Amino acid sequence: MFHPLRVREVERLTDDSVAVTLTVPADLRETFRHTPGQHIALRRIVDGEEIRRTYSICAPATQDPLDPELRVGIRLVDGGEYSTYALKELAVGDTIEVMAPTGRFVLEPRPGHFAAIVGGSGITPVLSIAATLMAKEPGARFCLIRSDRTAASTMFLEEVADLKDRYPDRFQLVTVLSREEQQAGLPSGRLDEERLTELLPALLPVADVDGWFLCGPFGLVQGAERALRGLGVARNRIHEEIFHVDQGTGTGTAGVAAVAAPAHSTLTATLDGRSGKWPVQDGESLLETVLRSRADAPYACKGGVCGTCRAFLVSGEVRMDRNYALEQEETDAGYVLACQSHPATPEVELDFDR
Incomplete structure (x- = not known):
């Protein structure tokens, strides 16, 4: 779920990067309280097309609990639609849509x-x-x-x-x-x-x-x-x-054996406590299958990098094209990236809530 947050500050860091600070209203303070190392997904609509990007939170998780700071660093990417917007157009007082913090590249403070x-x-x-x-x-x-x-x-x-x-x-x-x-x-x-x-x-x-x-x-x-x-x-x-992998750079770590795709396959998926069952169209990822009926399916990069679309493989087998987000322990435990997964058996079931 995305929430509209107001831009409190846009600070120029270098010629090609900015830090953007967002104001978190009182009723969303717990929603946006982060663990050090997590990221948030930002969304904007341009000419009817949805653009999502993930950016890591740079603020420490030590701020005043009554006024938590949500601050991200954004560097300009060649051809990057969101980063170009952030550096050239985004201004204090603007409102942008933001998803709650997520990610497992984290360190809980300990000796x-x-x-x-x-x-x-x-x-x-x-x-x-x-x-x-x-x-x-x-x-x-x-x-x-x-x-x-x-x-x-x-x-x-x-x-x-x-x-x-x-x-x-x-x-x-x-x-x-x-x-x-x-x-x-x-x-x-x-x-x-x-x-x-x-x-x-x-x-x-x-x-x-x-x-x-x-x-x-x-x-x-x-x-x-x-x-x-x-x-x-x-x-x-x-x-x-x-943060970013060129399309021609390697294949990542699949974590799930590559097997031939069945002629027809059906996906069952659970998201926010609701389950649905849909046929998988030829060539589409399991995330794309879910998005045809559930626009609230979690995703950001669609490139196997951010891990936002992580789901538990309840049954069946899948083929993952790329994986730069999940640790080996996660794939061993049965987690996959829905944006990179294709059915390898006639029936596949995913659980986004685990």
């Missing part, structure tokens, strides 16, 4: 040593995670390794510097610029698998880190995961979120 490797706008959810952790848990430490093109293109520069100044003994910051030399710190260049394999053991005790959070471009996240696995980090300590 321990945590680290993140982020690239570009991947800093957005990690800023919320780190700021909340530092404020709420004095027994926690956090190492942020961030990669950006140049200093001028770096989002939330001041907010991250403030964390470093406020928690000098518990917050470690390592910055790498791929297209610009720094006066101090690491040499410029991309953070690929080879470089991270060499760099990480020199920065912190890799084996003692309780949780790794990887966020940013597909190549950076995949390279960081390979480096960590090569250094002996268990898969269940690595958490990933990818």
